[in-house]
Amino acid sequence: MQDKIVEVNFGPQHPSTHGVLRVKVKLDGEVIVDAQPVIGYLHRNAEKLSEMGYYPKAQIYVDRLDYAAALNMELGFVLSAEKLMDIQVPDRALWIRMMMVELNRIASHFIWLGTHGLDMGMLSPFFYCFREREKVFRILDEITGSRLLYNYFAIGGVYSDVTPKSLEMIKTWLSDFDKNLTEIENIFKKSYIYVARTRGTGKLSLDDTISYGVTGPMLRAAGKKWDLRKNRPYLHYDQINFDVPSQQAGDVYARMLVRIEEMHQSARIVAQVLEKLPAGDFYNKKYSKPMLVRIKATGESYIPTESPKGEFGIYLVGDGSAIPYRFRIRSPSFANLSAAPAMLIGYKIADMTATLSSMDPVFGEVDR
Amino acid sequence: MNLFFFLMSILYGILKFLHIDFVPFTSHGYPIGLWIAYLIVAVVEVILVFVLAMLVVIILIYVFRKYMADVQNRIGPNRLGPWGSLQLIADVFKLIQKQDLIPTAADKTAFRVAPYLVFTPVVIGFMMIPFGNVSLLNLMVINFNYTILFLVATMIISPVGEIIGGLASHNKYGMLGALRAAAQDMSYEVPMLISLISVIILAGSFNAQDIVIAQRHIPFVVPEFLGFIIFFLAVLGKQVFPPFDLPESASELVSGYNTEYSGMRYGIFYMGGFAGTALASLVIATIYFGGWEGPIFPGTIWLIIKAGVFMLIFLLIQVSVFRVRVDQFLDMGWKYLLPLSIVNLFISVGFALFAGGVF
Numbered sequence: 001m002q003d004k005i006v007e008v009n010f011g012p013q014h015p016s017t018h019g020v021l022r023v024k025v026k027l028d029g030e031v032i033v034d035a036q037p038v039i040g041y042l043h044r045n046a047e048k049l050s051e052m053g054y055y056p057k058a059q060i061y062v063d064r065l066d067y068a069a070a071l072n073m074e075l076g077f078v079l080s081a082e083k084l085m086d087i088q089v090p091d092r093a094l095w096i097r098m099m100m101v102e103l104n105r106i107a108s109h110f111i112w113l114g115t116h117g118l119d120m121g122m123l124s125p126f127f128y129c130f131r132e133r134e135k136v137f138r139i140l141d142e143i144t145g146s147r148l149l150y151n152y153f154a155i156g157g158v159y160s161d162v163t164p165k166s167l168e169m170i171k172t173w174l175s176d177f178d179k180n181l182t183e184i185e186n187i188f189k190k191s192y193i194y195v196a197r198t199r200g201t202g203k204l205s206l207d208d209t210i211s212y213g214v215t216g217p218m219l220r221a222a223g224k225k226w227d228l229r230k231n232r233p234y235l236h237y238d239q240i241n242f243d244v245p246s247q248q249a250g251d252v253y254a255r256m257l258v259r260i261e262e263m264h265q266s267a268r269i270v271a272q273v274l275e276k277l278p279a280g281d282f283y284n285k286k287y288s289k290p291m292l293v294r295i296k297a298t299g300e301s302y303i304p305t306e307s308p309k310g311e312f313g314i315y316l317v318g319d320g321s322a323i324p325y326r327f328r329i330r331s332p333s334f335a336n337l338s339a340a341p342a343m344l345i346g347y348k349i350a351d352m353t354a355t356l357s358s359m360d361p362v363f364g365e366v367d368r
Numbered sequence: 369m370n371l372f373f374f375l376m377s378i379l380y381g382i383l384k385f386l387h388i389d390f391v392p393f394t395s396h397g398y399p400i401g402l403w404i405a406y407l408i409v410a411v412v413e414v415i416l417v418f419v420l421a422m423l424v425v426i427i428l429i430y431v432f433r434k435y436m437a438d439v440q441n442r443i444g445p446n447r448l449g450p451w452g453s454l455q456l457i458a459d460v461f462k463l464i465q466k467q468d469l470i471p472t473a474a475d476k477t478a479f480r481v482a483p484y485l486v487f488t489p490v491v492i493g494f495m496m497i498p499f500g501n502v503s504l505l506n507l508m509v510i511n512f513n514y515t516i517l518f519l520v521a522t523m524i525i526s527p528v529g530e531i532i533g534g535l536a537s538h539n540k541y542g543m544l545g546a547l548r549a550a551a552q553d554m555s556y557e558v559p560m561l562i563s564l565i566s567v568i569i570l571a572g573s574f575n576a577q578d579i580v581i582a583q584r585h586i587p588f589v590v591p592e593f594l595g596f597i598i599f600f601l602a603v604l605g606k607q608v609f610p611p612f613d614l615p616e617s618a619s620e621l622v623s624g625y626n627t628e629y630s631g632m633r634y635g636i637f638y639m640g641g642f643a644g645t646a647l648a649s650l651v652i653a654t655i656y657f658g659g660w661e662g663p664i665f666p667g668t669i670w671l672i673i674k675a676g677v678f679m680l681i682f683l684l685i686q687v688s689v690f691r692v693r694v695d696q697f698l699d700m701g702w703k704y705l706l707p708l709s710i711v712n713l714f715i716s717v718g719f720a721l722f723a724g725g726v727f
Contacts, residue, residue: 006540006544008540008541008544014622015618015619015622016620018621027544029547030544030548030694030695055559071707087678117690118619119609120619120690120691121610121613121617121618121619121689121690121691122610122689122690122691123436123440123687124439124440124687124688124690126440127440127441127442128440128441131441191689191690193611193689193690193691193692196692196693196696197690197693198695337452348693348694348695349544349620349621350617350619350620350691350693350694351620351693353620
């Protein structure tokens with residue numbers, strides 16, 4: 001019996017591990033009998049590097065955690081730092097942040113949807129998703145000046161104000177976003193093969209989900225309606241109408257439905273922000289430039305935020321100097337990945353790519 | 369009359385005219401000029417068929433790239449030659465230049481042989497397609513009584529090359545790909561052959577030319593619609609693209625059986641896949657849609673139109689579906705296609721018994 005089992009190293013160089021994940025898989029024929037994820041191939045020491053400079057300097061490392069949704073990462077850091085330093089942020093900056101974060105969430109989910117199609121063996125949705133993502137990037141580029149790693153939020157506000165032109169761009173983009181997304185999602189939802197392959201694949205029960213610390217769309221797909229934007233509102237999410245999508249099945253198909261509905265809801269939030277965007281300063285004028293805050297801080301702070309992958313936050317400890325004493329990153333992909341063996345064992349190797357891709361891990365964030 | 373003997377007799381006439389003809393002192397007693405003519409015609413025809421197959425592959429890959437780009441909002445190849453038509457030639461030269469890499473642990477002979485086992489049978493298959501019928505002349509390179517059986521045999525042998533390649537490369541992904549190729553191979557071949565037998569029963573002949581002629585009134589797709597669906601799905605299972613590209617499946621097994629292949633060896637696998645698609649389309653057009661039979665236009669054009677439609681259908685499927693899981697494919701083969709093909713066989717026997725005069 002033993003000699004029938006083949007051990008395969010799935011990754012780190014493999015077309016569908018979304019970076020540098022390595023999974024040590026033991027196969028009995030096509031069936032997975034054991035799977036152990038091995039991480040650390042993209043370790044860049046982000047936590048320790050962030051503890052070596054002034055608070056604002058940590059932001060470029062935070063940007064590079066989840067490079068698919070850099071603004072969401074920045075938000076977690078900026079909120080935590082502002083709480084630690086007790087800095088007031090103007091209202092307009094909060095609304096701008098909310099809009100930017102949702103735009104970036106849409107971009108991140110588009111990457112996921114495209115690569116998910118690729119992992120399931122269909123090349124075409126990848127191009128459609130990247131076309132739509134490009135439209136989001138044009139807007140982000142117009143506002144922040146860069147396309148992937150923005151360094152746009154700052155302690156005390158945002159780096160630059162939104163221009164009327166960019167608001168016009170968002171309006172044009174919003175007008176046909178839902179239609180375009182529905183076209184793409186129908187490729188998945190109406191495909192008999194896709195549904196047959198993903199229903200019941202990579203199942204994780206709600207109890208397991210909670211005990212592994214899995215958050216975000218994977219938790220919502222398992223039946224728990226838990227969204228930090230609703231349950232622990234930060235910014236101005238309590239003043240905005242949006243639904244938290246959830247599914248009961250906890251499989252790959254449910255995760256796909258949840259993420260796609262989230263994109264629709266994000267677009268809804270952006271539309272509401274456009275209506276409610278108040279006039280005023282975009283950063284706290286007490287500080288001459290938002291990027292150059294040299295504030296000594298004491299105490300500790302942690303504000304959980306809902307990043308596209310799940311609960312993200314940065315635990316900051318200040319020792320009275322202008323440099324953080326401890327900079328601890330709570331990254332959702334890392335916690336989600338710990339549930340991988342539970343979702344993989346017992347399924348076929350073909351299900352493995354589907355399950356891994358449904359977790360949407362980003363390795364900048366897992367390995368930090 | 370066969371094309372082969374037609375060309376041979378012309379050449380023999382020329383040789384006789386040039387007085388290169390005498391009866392040697394052998395037990396056979398054939399004139400030596402006949403042997404020379406036989407040899408020359410055989411070599412020329414093999415070269416012609418090879419060129420034809422390569423031409424079809426080149427056109428198919430170009431159309432595939434452009435079509436796929438169009439579906440995916442891209443432009444596709446557009447730099448080399450008019451509309452990027454020379455891109456494939458450049459690709460082939462690039463592949464030939466590449467280092468010839470064979471893994472140290474690989475079984476070197478089997479590793480070298482495998483790509484040709486995929487590609488060569490397809491070219492042989494092209495020789496048995498009836499391309500037309502000009503008065504008394506069969507446009508068919510090889511014509512004997514069991515053409516269609518041999519033709520399908522060439523289609524079926526190519527997964528053996530995939531299995532050998534995957535096992536010889538001493539790679540775990542290659543091995544998994546080879547095992548998948550073996551499992552998949554068996555599950556589609558049996559229904560495919562049984563639905564082919566139904567056609568043979570209706571036509572009353574194993575000869576491809578006779579099968580085409582038997583469809584001069586009604587193409588076999590009409591009485592054999594179920595068989596056509598089964599044959600189509602089985603042939604789709606043989607193709608190297610989604611939904612049934614399980615032995616290769618790029619996102620699961622890296623590249624399956626050809627993981628360790630690079631350079632021109634990989635290129636031969638790649639071209640073999642497209643040649644297989646072309647051959648499969650020609651076979652479907654021949655045995656279900658009347659081959660070269662058709663009004664007004666010459667037969668060859670009809671065959672090209674019919675096969676071309678199927679090639680486009682294959683390309684359309686390729687860009688618009690996900691990949692099935694291997695057990696789902698095996699289920700389809702053994703649980704649905706096989707029983708249905710047996711049912712179809714009985715239906716065909718009924719047709720042949722009670723309405724045999726129609727065909």
